[in-house]
Amino acid sequence: MESLKNIISANTDVLGGLPVFTGTRVPVETLFFHIEKGITIDEFLEDFPSVSKIQVVSVLEVANKLLTSGHIDKIYEIAS
Numbered sequence: 337m338e339s340l341k342n343i344i345s346a347n348t349d350v351l352g353g354l355p356v357f358t359g360t361r362v363p364v365e366t367l368f369f370h371i372e373k374g375i376t377i378d379e380f381l382e383d384f385p386s387v388s389k390i391q392v393v394s395v396l397e398v399a400n401k402l403l404t405s406g407h408i409d410k411i412y413e414i415a416s
Contacts, residue, residue: 343394357395360386364395 345358355364362384370380377392 340398343391343398357384357387357391360384362387367392367395 342358344355344364346353346355350356350361351363356362357364366384367380367387370383371377375383377389381387381389381392
């Protein structure tokens with residue numbers, strides 16, 4: 337898996353600090369909005385050609401690790 341800084345960046349000068357795919361202005365949350373609507377990863381990549389497939393797969397791997405970790409209870413505490 338790529339280094340996190342090669343996948344996601346957050347800079348107050350780019351979209352007010354919203355996490356984006358590194359090297360783009362595409363918010364990471366846009367990927368999840370697409371997935372929620374049943375749009376495939378390939379269609380997402382067609383819509384946002386500045387995002388690489390490696391970045392998408394890496395974001396999904398990070399999400400998987402966070403949500404399946406033994407520390408999921410801490411994530412719930414932060415979210416509430």
